Amino acid sequence: MRPAYTPTEIMTVAAARALRNDDVCFVGIGAPSAACNLARLTHAPGITLIYESGTIDTRPDVLPLSIGDGELCETALTTVSVPEMFRYWLQGGRITVGFLGGAQIDRFANLNTTVVGSYDRPKVRLPGGGGAPEIATNCGEIFITMAMSTRAFVEKLPFITSLGFGTGPGSREALGVTTRGPTRVMTDLCVLEPDPGTCELTVVSLHPGVSREKVQAECGWKLRYAGDLAETPPPTADELGVLRELQARTARAHGSDA
């Protein structure tokens, strides 16, 4: 039987649930934006959403395609310049949760969005870091959303664009970084968290109907599982309804604009 929701939907819902009403969240485009706004429209109406374009406490009715759509500014408490956003707000240490995704991730939640192959002779030139290098170290903690595949979850990154736990315990501290780093990775198949002892990403819950074999087949390193491995609670009808309505509004808006 087909599931009542897609893998992307449960990934987004799992990410939304991780957000708290009093979080100040630095939002990236795509799945993070969907998750943050789903949280705002469900259990976390008071959440403060900040986009790197400078919009503070924004409440978009439709999901932005870029991090600077007009909708974000029109519904924001205020909008500051980009230098101020990075200086006073991100570096200022006022962001409790930063959302990141990437082309590739390793077992210590370091991310690559720069190149595949060598930097000087890249096989694939990716967009680059953008805000990620400083988001990864200046936010209180980091949530990551990525769909699993052996091309994305790799044994070794060709390039480290943003820091997770480096080479393991103590790496962040050795660099003078005082923030927590990645505390949760929401994928289309499972949720992973860093092991308290080793910092290695460990599966803490499998989405309904997903087997360990299925998850391992999409991961480039030998996965470890939490002792109390759980099953991710499926999206509720309310969560799915709000998310799909949001996506539908967005599709109508973006589809009708040329």
Added chain:
Amino acid sequence: MRPAYTPTEIMTVAAARALRNDDVCFVGIGAPSAACNLARLTHAPGITLIYESGTIDTRPDVLPLSIGDGELCETALTTVSVPEMFRYWLQGGRITVGFLGGAQIDRFANLNTTVVGSYDRPKVRLPGGGGAPEIATNCGEIFITMAMSTRAFVEKLPFITSLGFGTGPGSREALGVTTRGPTRVMTDLCVLEPDPGTCELTVVSLHPGVSREKVQAECGWKLRYAGDLAETPPPTADELGVLRELQARTARAHGSDA
């Protein structure tokens, strides 16, 4: 016979005449403010006046008592924060003329507004530098207005608050300062300019009815005079009329406010 104008009036008029229509002027309070607005209301209607409170291109109807009176903001093109004013506008090198005054000045137009006596055990604690240290080196050139007296025009300053020509030729260059520094000192008795060769303040014009003896009597160092010593043209009826009307408006405004 009594003069048709006061010494302060000719000092202010002489300062106003030195300003050009295309100047961007960083205005201090008191005589500089009167001079800058007199210039704006007479021969330099296009002059851009900036006060360190952040008001850009302001056109006050009455003279401000402080550098942050509401009048300055209400009549400005826009008002920026004080950090921006000092970073983007003053340090940014966008100011053509900075106006300074002080409690004491030496022959090389260095100024003291910090202490009389020793710094740790001051005989008189003066207000301090405020914007002066950076105004003196970041503006294209500096105009100074001060009434002459042997207490103000001294052989040696107890404290250098802002830089003129230091110890003479080459001092500014040695410090990596590329701006011109003080190019004119307008007093109640005469106008002085730095000698092109020695950088020493030299009397270039005496106000009408003022003798060399009178000027020397109010100056703590042996004054030199320009070869082509001129007489300062007296204020015109128009200049005096505009200045006095401005002062009268200001007195009415400030007198009636408690």
Added chain:
Amino acid sequence: MAAFLPLADAIAANIGDGDSLAMEGFTHLIPFAAAHELIRQGRKRLTLYRMTPDLIYDQLIGMGAAEKLVFSWGGNPGVGSLHRMRDAVENGWPAPLALEEHSHAAMANAYEAGAANLPFAIFRGYKGVDLPKVNPRIRSVTCPYTGEVLATVPAIRPDVTVIHALRADRAGNVLLEGILGVQKEAVLAAKRSIVTVEEVVDDFGPRSPNAVILPAWTVTAIAEVPGGAYPSYAHGYYRRANAFYKDWDAIARDRDGFLAWMKENVLLKRPADFAGYRNRRAA
């Protein structure tokens, strides 16, 4: 998240003896009501930060609340000296006052660095002057690209910043408008912050999309104190009482006259009294 409190409670809960305190407002929006409450509560040994310690700090210093002043220009703008500050510095009355002196550019950059969570700021300043000889906090770094030596100042990170703003909305967001000074930076640089406002409104309503707003979660406490910036002013509410700034010169000139004035106008008053001041004629 900003808590709406009576001013006395906001001060008592957030400012203790020995704290470092920035009360900012660049001629506009100077938080006099908060300073008077601080004096009534008898706070002592404060380290006071302010670019322009004018009447507000002359009053705090004269009442013996401060042990150190970090500043860049200490005068009564357009009038003359701060007699209480001078008496403390020159004669140690009512108590000695340690000075840490900078330039405006340095202080503005130091607040900016504090707001940006940096340990210091760089700027092009102090060329050929004596202040670096008497202030060891003024140092330098060398540009790793050009070799130019630039002046540095440590970031200002006060325990508490107190400002006066125009309006807060019911959610606790704070709106600043007009001459902004360094207030936004001072609040963002501080561990705790108290904001007095002219009024609390349901909603800010139509405004510039780039309005200068401090979100509620960046402010510790908000107290509604109409007229709380008098004798300075609040853009769109009341004008600067320039005549009072002139009168202050005589009031503060001698110790007894000052103490008598403070007793009558501060010790025996309450924050609510400021609402009356703003109705006085002002230019």
Added chain:
Amino acid sequence: MAAFLPLADAIAANIGDGDSLAMEGFTHLIPFAAAHELIRQGRKRLTLYRMTPDLIYDQLIGMGAAEKLVFSWGGNPGVGSLHRMRDAVENGWPAPLALEEHSHAAMANAYEAGAANLPFAIFRGYKGVDLPKVNPRIRSVTCPYTGEVLATVPAIRPDVTVIHALRADRAGNVLLEGILGVQKEAVLAAKRSIVTVEEVVDDFGPRSPNAVILPAWTVTAIAEVPGGAYPSYAHGYYRRANAFYKDWDAIARDRDGFLAWMKENVLLKRPADFAGYRNRRAA
């Protein structure tokens, strides 16, 4: 003092082959009309600065105008890759493209330092990442107070900055509103600047006292080009053509299709044609 010129004249007078050029606009107010005119005039060997080289630089790079790109994120926001940029970097078509890569925080600080006439900026960044290993322009300084090592980036000081703004008044003052990006800093950091605007008005009229305005004497040339930011948007004038950004992925995917599109929509067009684009339905 800002000169009002036709866009073609403003570009011809201020931008030459080999110049360093910043065309900014953070998703909002991207100066597409100016970029198209630059392409029509056949400028070559440009060093292009931009935090987010999206479609506007994909077009310049694909037409061979650039020899170097200084950037922090090179993609089609929410859509995917910039195929022309990738083709230049991966295959050297139509010409090799040198890259100088930074983070957003670094670029934003570099523009800010340029506007402040500083040679470099300090920030807390690049911890534990590989970019400093491949970009020798990323260096560090040590805090003279705390000993903390902070990252540095050289100030951006382009020969020319080009931006699109909402309005200019007859005096040549320029108003920005909404998402501000780094445009004000980029203009103040540049030797020369060109601003295209939606409209020229007699007077800005009632506005915030803290409106974001570039005074006429900070701008070199102003050209009135309604719709000049299409397919990005202008706050209060027209919305972002998100569908076009999605369409671009197919347009730019292969070289012939790209060249055909550029010929029809850029080489054979004029600045005035942008006035029509903004009337298209847009979200």
